Amino acid sequence: MPDQPKYQRRKEDRPREIADAAFEAFAEKGYAATRIDDVAKRAGVSKGLTYLYYKTKEDLFKAVVRNVVVRRIDSLIGDVESTELSSEEFIRGPLLGFMQRMPGSPIAIVVRLLIAEGRRHPDLVDYYYDNVVARGLAAIRDFIERGVERGEFRPAARELQPQLLVAPVMLSMIWRLLFADKSLDTDRLMESQIDMLLAQIKA
Amino acid sequence: MPDQPKYQRRKEDRPREIADAAFEAFAEKGYAATRIDDVAKRAGVSKGLTYLYYKTKEDLFKAVVRNVVVRRIDSLIGDVESTELSSEEFIRGPLLGFMQRMPGSPIAIVVRLLIAEGRRHPDLVDYYYDNVVARGLAAIRDFIERGVERGEFRPAARELQPQLLVAPVMLSMIWRLLFADKSLDTDRLMESQIDMLLAQIKA
Amino acid sequence: MPDQPKYQRRKEDRPREIADAAFEAFAEKGYAATRIDDVAKRAGVSKGLTYLYYKTKEDLFKAVVRNVVVRRIDSLIGDVESTELSSEEFIRGPLLGFMQRMPGSPIAIVVRLLIAEGRRHPDLVDYYYDNVVARGLAAIRDFIERGVERGEFRPAARELQPQLLVAPVMLSMIWRLLFADKSLDTDRLMESQIDMLLAQIKA
Amino acid sequence: MPDQPKYQRRKEDRPREIADAAFEAFAEKGYAATRIDDVAKRAGVSKGLTYLYYKTKEDLFKAVVRNVVVRRIDSLIGDVESTELSSEEFIRGPLLGFMQRMPGSPIAIVVRLLIAEGRRHPDLVDYYYDNVVARGLAAIRDFIERGVERGEFRPAARELQPQLLVAPVMLSMIWRLLFADKSLDTDRLMESQIDMLLAQIKA
DNA sequence: GATGAATGAGGATTCATTCAT
DNA sequence: TATGAATGAATCCTCATTCAT
Numbered sequence: 011m012p013d014q015p016k017y018q019r020r021k022e023d024r025p026r027e028i029a030d031a032a033f034e035a036f037a038e039k040g041y042a043a044t045r046i047d048d049v050a051k052r053a054g055v056s057k058g059l060t061y062l063y064y065k066t067k068e069d070l071f072k073a074v075v076r077n078v079v080v081r082r083i084d085s086l087i088g089d090v091e092s093t094e095l096s097s098e099e100f101i102r103g104p105l106l107g108f109m110q111r112m113p114g115s116p117i118a119i120v121v122r123l124l125i126a127e128g129r130r131h132p133d134l135v136d137y138y139y140d141n142v143v144a145r146g147l148a149a150i151r152d153f154i155e156r157g158v159e160r161g162e163f164r165p166a167a168r169e170l171q172p173q174l175l176v177a178p179v180m181l182s183m184i185w186r187l188l189f190a191d192k193s194l195d196t197d198r199l200m201e202s203q204i205d206m207l208l209a210q211i212k213a
Numbered sequence: 214m215p216d217q218p219k220y221q222r223r224k225e226d227r228p229r230e231i232a233d234a235a236f237e238a239f240a241e242k243g244y245a246a247t248r249i250d251d252v253a254k255r256a257g258v259s260k261g262l263t264y265l266y267y268k269t270k271e272d273l274f275k276a277v278v279r280n281v282v283v284r285r286i287d288s289l290i291g292d293v294e295s296t297e298l299s300s301e302e303f304i305r306g307p308l309l310g311f312m313q314r315m316p317g318s319p320i321a322i323v324v325r326l327l328i329a330e331g332r333r334h335p336d337l338v339d340y341y342y343d344n345v346v347a348r349g350l351a352a353i354r355d356f357i358e359r360g361v362e363r364g365e366f367r368p369a370a371r372e373l374q375p376q377l378l379v380a381p382v383m384l385s386m387i388w389r390l391l392f393a394d395k396s397l398d399t400d401r402l403m404e405s406q407i408d409m410l411l412a413q414i415k416a
Numbered sequence: 417m418p419d420q421p422k423y424q425r426r427k428e429d430r431p432r433e434i435a436d437a438a439f440e441a442f443a444e445k446g447y448a449a450t451r452i453d454d455v456a457k458r459a460g461v462s463k464g465l466t467y468l469y470y471k472t473k474e475d476l477f478k479a480v481v482r483n484v485v486v487r488r489i490d491s492l493i494g495d496v497e498s499t500e501l502s503s504e505e506f507i508r509g510p511l512l513g514f515m516q517r518m519p520g521s522p523i524a525i526v527v528r529l530l531i532a533e534g535r536r537h538p539d540l541v542d543y544y545y546d547n548v549v550a551r552g553l554a555a556i557r558d559f560i561e562r563g564v565e566r567g568e569f570r571p572a573a574r575e576l577q578p579q580l581l582v583a584p585v586m587l588s589m590i591w592r593l594l595f596a597d598k599s600l601d602t603d604r605l606m607e608s609q610i611d612m613l614l615a616q617i618k619a
Numbered sequence: 620m621p622d623q624p625k626y627q628r629r630k631e632d633r634p635r636e637i638a639d640a641a642f643e644a645f646a647e648k649g650y651a652a653t654r655i656d657d658v659a660k661r662a663g664v665s666k667g668l669t670y671l672y673y674k675t676k677e678d679l680f681k682a683v684v685r686n687v688v689v690r691r692i693d694s695l696i697g698d699v700e701s702t703e704l705s706s707e708e709f710i711r712g713p714l715l716g717f718m719q720r721m722p723g724s725p726i727a728i729v730v731r732l733l734i735a736e737g738r739r740h741p742d743l744v745d746y747y748y749d750n751v752v753a754r755g756l757a758a759i760r761d762f763i764e765r766g767v768e769r770g771e772f773r774p775a776a777r778e779l780q781p782q783l784l785v786a787p788v789m790l791s792m793i794w795r796l797l798f799a800d801k802s803l804d805t806d807r808l809m810e811s812q813i814d815m816l817l818a819q820i821k822a
Numbered sequence: 823g824a825t826g827a828a829t830g831a832g833g834a835t836t837c838a839t840t841c842a843t
Numbered sequence: 844t845a846t847g848a849a850t851g852a853a854t855c856c857t858c859a860t861t862c863a864t
Binding site for chain 2: 038039040041042043121122124125126127128129130135138139143170171173174176177178180181184185187188189192194195198199202203205206207209210
């Protein structure tokens with residue numbers, strides 16, 4: 011197809027296209043090893059254009075993280091909140107599903123990027139904490155509180171550290187990132203954790 | 214004689230000194246941002262000498278990981294194995310202590326390095342898996358088996374995924390690496406997990 | 417109609433407007449450090465339009481120099497020539513005034529630009545020499561000749577190098593460009609020089 | 620001559636060699652148009668080595684200016700001060716010679732560089748002012764004072780602006796830099812100026 | 823063995839210039 | 844004409860690696 015012009019104007023889409031390409035590249039190679047040239051090539055764009063939308067490589071990195079986080083986290087959390095199931099049904103159903111999807115989601119990759127580069131981008135870490143971690147933990151606490159009020163959970167459930175629910179998700183993420191081939195039934199891991207937690211807090 | 218060196222160092226220690234310096238540097242700045250010059254300076258050695266012992270920066274990185282892993286893991290695990298307590302006493306005592314020390318140990322830093330750079334060093338990841346993960350998991354399995362045989366644990370304990378014990382350790386590691394300042398009682402997290410697990414498996 | 421342009425500008429003015437904007441920019445930052453984008457923004461015009469009138473940045477530079485030179489030099493010299501004063505009155509009056517205005521005039525900035533970039537634009541230097549320097553020197557020579565013929569100056573005045581009159585102007589220009597803050601009474605400098613010159617050549 | 624090793628260690632000489640090469644390059648092309656690569660090539664050195672001695676291009680520029688100034692100005696001024704001639708003999712002899720050498724000296728090139736780049740390097744301009752301009756002016760004032768005390772100059776000579784002596788030097792410098800080919804007898808220009816000045820101030 | 827001066831490939835960034843709209 | 848998105852060559856600077864001493 012020799013008709014493809016090498017010069018196209020698509021102002022609207024470029025920033026997202028470039029950020030998406032950058033996400034792929036960072037995911038594959040990490041921040042430091044990714045060359046802007048690579049990103050541009052992936053996005054089908056010249057190196058210079060990247061700089062039109064993102065002043066520096068660091069800017070691009072930040073955009074990528076925020077982008078992925080805001081775009082995905084809302085949809086993930088959104089799924090969870092719209093429910094009228096009993097607490098246990100909800101946990102064993104939508105919540106478990108949500109948790110099981112995390113290790114394969116782009117969030118996992120963002121986590122890796124943050125672990126690798128977080129030191130040099132404390133504002134990004136803060137952003138991630140505020141928009142993902144804090145919100146997630148709050149959601150869990152609210153959910154437990156509601157369960158207690160409904161009489162589904164024992165009052166002592168309020169003492170539960172929400173991170174106990176997150177821990178197997180975290181381990182599964184890291185496991186997959188590092189040992190993709192070494193089998194671990196991450197789904198069952200989370201189920202077991204939920205079993206244990208429910209045994210503890212059910213009324 | 215002003216030509217006398219300030220201090221006499223045995224040549225045999227040089228490789229280790231360099232690797233230790235490199236570990237510090239990598240821990241502080243990450244792999245990419247660490248310059249060989251930094252490492253040499255930290256080790257009190259010239260840049261050229263570094264290359265005498267480690268052909269490339271990558272070699273040095275690998276040596277660092279292996280070094281830290283073998284040197285520390287043995288001592289950490291060693292502490293745990295020499296015991297004649299009951300299974301529960303052991304878990305609540307030495308094992309818990311071991312787990313609680315992990316997030317602050319060099320292993321946590323190695324984990325970060327592996328997460329950040331693992332993609333490009335699959336052999337390192339394998340090495341880490343074999344020498345840390347696999348050994349750790351096996352140790353847990355052996356321990357449970359012994360508990361079952363002793364009648365301290367229910368036979369169903371054999372089905373337990375050892376990663377359930379590791380999960381809160383993992384989460385605590387990552388939490389500290391990223392959110393050092395955002396308080397989380399990681400000690401209590403691990404205790405709670407152990408409480409839950411014991412409730413599940415105790416005879 | 418919101419589509420109506422805020423102000424209507426005649427197309428014929430565009431080249432001059434752009435050149436004026438470029439003059440300002442070059443004056444402020446120098447040739448190399450001036451971006452075409454800056455010039456366009458100053459002119460209230462798009463970058464592309466600049467290229468419609470000036471094929472390259474160099475073209476623009478040349479236009480700027482020629483522009484400023486022709487537009488200003490004529491007005492400056494014009495002020496001087498229309499007179500019927502005696503030679504001494506003329507020198508101490510209009511000519512001195514003209515000289516004293518030079519260091520603050522755009523000519524001074526063109527001089528700086530030529531000094532900085534002249535090497536790469538010999539044609540521009542020639543242009544400047546022909547249109548400013550040669551004309552100026554000739555005017556001085558003519559003036560002296562007239563004074564001699566009128567008996568106001570001694571015949572030996574013909575031997576005078578016109579540059580003696582220009583020298584303090586030159587020094588004042590450079591002084592202001594470089595040492596704006598280090599005070600020098602440039603007006604008095606030129607007066608003194610004229611005193612000395614007149615003492616030499618007066619009949 | 621295939622024996623010339625491409626790898627030579629001459630730590631002592633490098634900085635000066637590089638600065639000298641840079642001086643040449645800046646003199647020829649100006650600051651902005653000079654590539655570090657050019658400088659390195661001229662110095663017979665790799666690009667990287669330049670950065671070992673000069674952290675940035677700007678540093679190199681500053682070193683060049685300071686270098687040239689300090690190295691040359693002292694020798695030039697030194698020639699002048701060691702004398703026991705009468706004031707007039709001194710002016711017409713060593714001082715005139717000194718002035719006549721200026722336009723062809725490296726100082727002239729530094730002047731051009733400062734005029735071109737001074738805006739962006741105010742500290743350099745200050746340095747130049749303090750080390751060249753101020754010292755030069757002070758020397759002239761001292762010299763006149765001495766002449767007055769000796770009865771060789773009239774007391775009114777103290778009112779003379781030293782810049783009157785410098786003006787033809789300045790003009791000659793600029794003239795040569797720009798109009799090398801357009802003849803001007805700069806030597807005679809300075810002689811004439813000295814004639815005029817002496818006529819004014821001689822007792 | 824040690825040193826650190828020297829090399830040079832590699833990558834971020836800028837900006838004059840082009841061209842689809 | 845007029846715009847400004849898009850291009851890509853050019854250039855600064857870094858740093859792993861080499862090698863004369």
